[in-house]
Amino acid sequence: MSTIDSANSSFQRALRFVNQTAQHIFLTGKAGTGKTTFLKYIRDNGFKKMAIVAPTGVAAINAGGVTMHSFFQLPFGPFIPTQQQQGWNQQSVATDQYGLLKNIRFNHAKRELLRELDLLVIDEVSMVRADMLDAVDIILRHFIKQPLLPFGGLQVLFIGDLFQLPPVVNRSEWEILREYYDSPFFFDAQVLKQSPPVYLELKKIYRQNDAHFINILNNIRNNQCTREDLEILHQHYHPEFQPSRAENYIMLTTHNNRADYINQQELDKLNEKLFSFDAVTTGDFDERAYPAEKQLNLKQGAQVMFIKNDKGEARRFFNGKIGIVARINAEEIFIRFPEEQSEILLEKETWKNIRYNFNREKGTVEEEPLGTFTQYPIRLAWAITIHKSQGLTFDKAIIDAGASFAPGQVYVALSRLTSMDGLVLYSRINPDAIQVDPRVLNFARSEMAEDQLQELFSQEQKIFIMRFIAQSFTWEKLVEVFVANEAEYDHRQIQDKALAYRWAQNMLKNIREQHEVSLKFGKQLEQLLQIAEEDKYVTLQKRIAAACDYFIQHLDQTLVSIQKHIDEMKIKLKSKKYVRELRELLAVVKRKKQQLQHVLGIVDGLMKGTDVDHLFQMTDEKTNEVEEGQSPITTTKKIETQKESKPKPQKGDSHKMTLELFRQNKSVAEIAALRGLTYGTVENHLITFIATGDVSVDEIVPVQKLEHIITKIRENGPSSLTAIKDKLGIDYSFGEIRAVFRHLERTENAGS
DSSP states (O other), X not given: OOSOOTTOHHHHHHHHHHHHOOOOEEEEESTTSSHHHHHHHHHHHOOSOEEEEESSHHHHHHHTSEEHHHHHTOOSSOBOOSOOOTTOOTTSSOBOHHHXXXXXXXXHHHHHHHHHXXXXXXXXXXXXXXXXXXXXXXXXXXXXXXXXXXXXXXXXXXXXXXXXXXOOOOHHHHHHHTTTOSOSBGGGSHHHHHSOOEEEEEOOOSSOOOHHXXXXXXXXXXXXXXXXXXHHHHTTBOTTOOOOGGGOOEEEESOHHHHHHHHHHHHHHSOSOOEEEEOEEEESOOGGGOSSOSEEEEOTTOEEEEOSOOOSTTOOOOTTOEEEEEEEOSSOEEEEOTTOOOEEEOOOEEEEEEEXXXXXXXXXXXXXXXXXXXXXXXXXXXXXXXXXXXXOXXXXXXXXXXXXXOTTHHHHHHTTBSOGGGEEESSOOOGGGGOOOHHHHHHHTTOOOHHHHHHHHHXXXXXXXXXXXXXXXXXXXXXXXXHHXXXXXXXXXXXXXXXXXXXXXXXXXXXXXXXHHHHHHHHHHHHHHHTGGGGTTHHHHHHHHHHHHHHHHHHHHHHHHHHHHHHHHTTSTTOHHHHHHHHHHHHHHHHHHHHHHHHHHHHHHHHTTOOHHHHHHHHHHHHHHOSSSOOSSSOOOOSSOOOOOOOOOOTTHHHXXXXXXXXXXXXXXXXXXXXTOOHHHHHHHHHHHHHHTSSOGGGXXXXXXXXXXXXXXXXXXXOOHHHHHHHHOTTSOHHHHHHHHHHHHHHHHHHO
């Protein structure tokens, strides 16, 4: 499945849960339902600042993320989810909470990254042990500084299929862990007892079309395999079967050495010249995470399998597609496919080992390449282990597992096939080998009915919006960055350092004053949010608009001061690093201002009864149009976004576009969101049309406010906007006052 299927309701529901709630999610699905496609889709198109982790190096590279152990500095032995106890053996192979945090060495950048994340994705979660998940929980609570919230308040998306490969835990480890856990599976982690994920299953199967085969696979998966099912499968039991080379069968076996032996044996049979292709690595790339062969040995006629999807539009191959080396030399490899006439010239692929960083200036989570691995994206494919076949699709396969089926292996092996027509069994399937762990079956029963899922989604969506509104008026992030900025002056070597330090002190003082006001407003806001629906968000919208007006004015003053300081410092010697840090400050303040403009649009839409989905869509559109900073609800994680160049509008065109939208009954907040402008800019556009008569003042200023503003203006004469605003109070905005000034000017000019 290379594109998103808009008709796939379970896929779309999962997207909405990820994008429009903060709910923890377990996304699962039978083999071939598109779990990998879902992960790649949110990675490439997601709107939240996210990081992807996986339990193994290969899984992490394939998912486009990093390993759990490297990202969180997890211990390799068991983790005990308790505080240090008296008499605890420090030499034990296990680690408790005290030892876990004591041994972690996160630098400032890593701590900031964790606090900035919106979403953590854990892929191949079926292989993650419960204790490791609890360790992740403890780490996030500690470093995000939210000790009472599961995962520190971070949303977690778990992706995997528990009916496939289970977590690995040896007997000695389980002897330690069994006192704390009902099972080693991730869902028995203590943190998930406190905050269980919603169980979402992708339903549509893309790999198989044979209803009979699908039914047998479902029965195996659900521990309901019948004697008739086994009899049908055993019709494909042919232990003496020897396929011809033209039939392109691949053998699935249980052990690496067996698969390697078969591949080498078949390669040796080819009476052709051997060519070797060495992978090229750069930087840091762990050998255990190599996604392809370090040395690829090939001959003409070798059967190979692609281990990556084609990036081109033609989609000539996919992960798991079998082909034959048609021609080969030291520089080129040509591959042909069964029943296809043309050949393709193979190109090398590059996989990246990455590290996540938070770019403060852009407000994005970026992927920094630490190393690369470049090799042809194929491997010899006469045989492969069942474990490595996970996620692949085959038309024809011989399953040679003997009596050594591990839990989940029967299902993994059989579900690789598109139909039973291409199935050959070298050994019979023992009924004992397809028993599913009853704890997994019990957890699977937590899936909700359709109406329950919809009700939960609606509830969590509202909670998410209310939380976004509340968080928009928190100033902790701003205080933190300005405190950090002030502290750096001890180490800075810049001209006029004393003057710059006094500037920084004043800036911090101003930000702290804004913080004090935000705390007071936050208490009011908490009460307003609880009763917001009672009057259809009217009171909330009124108070939010006034608060946004107040805070944006102060943020604008802050921005002017930072920009002025940048202009003063950038012409001085040895100021490059300092100016870059000042620009980061500027960007943080800009994002806070933009956040307030977004929240005003959201609340205005709620008051007008705008469909919640449309509110999110509007915010997404806004996000894609903004050059600096991202929407706090839906923040894209793109690192390099190529914006299409657009012709610069003629002077006056922008104002006319605003007026046209206004005449379509769009509010100021909605226009701002749709056009990617600030609330104040749209308001100023409309105010200019008061002078021409195209907009009436009472279209911008409510009638009950209009007379009061006029009275204050006439009482105080030609005072400044700020003086008039101080006398009118927080319920009146600067924009409303400017509109009335323009109205009075027009009236006086008309009279003269």
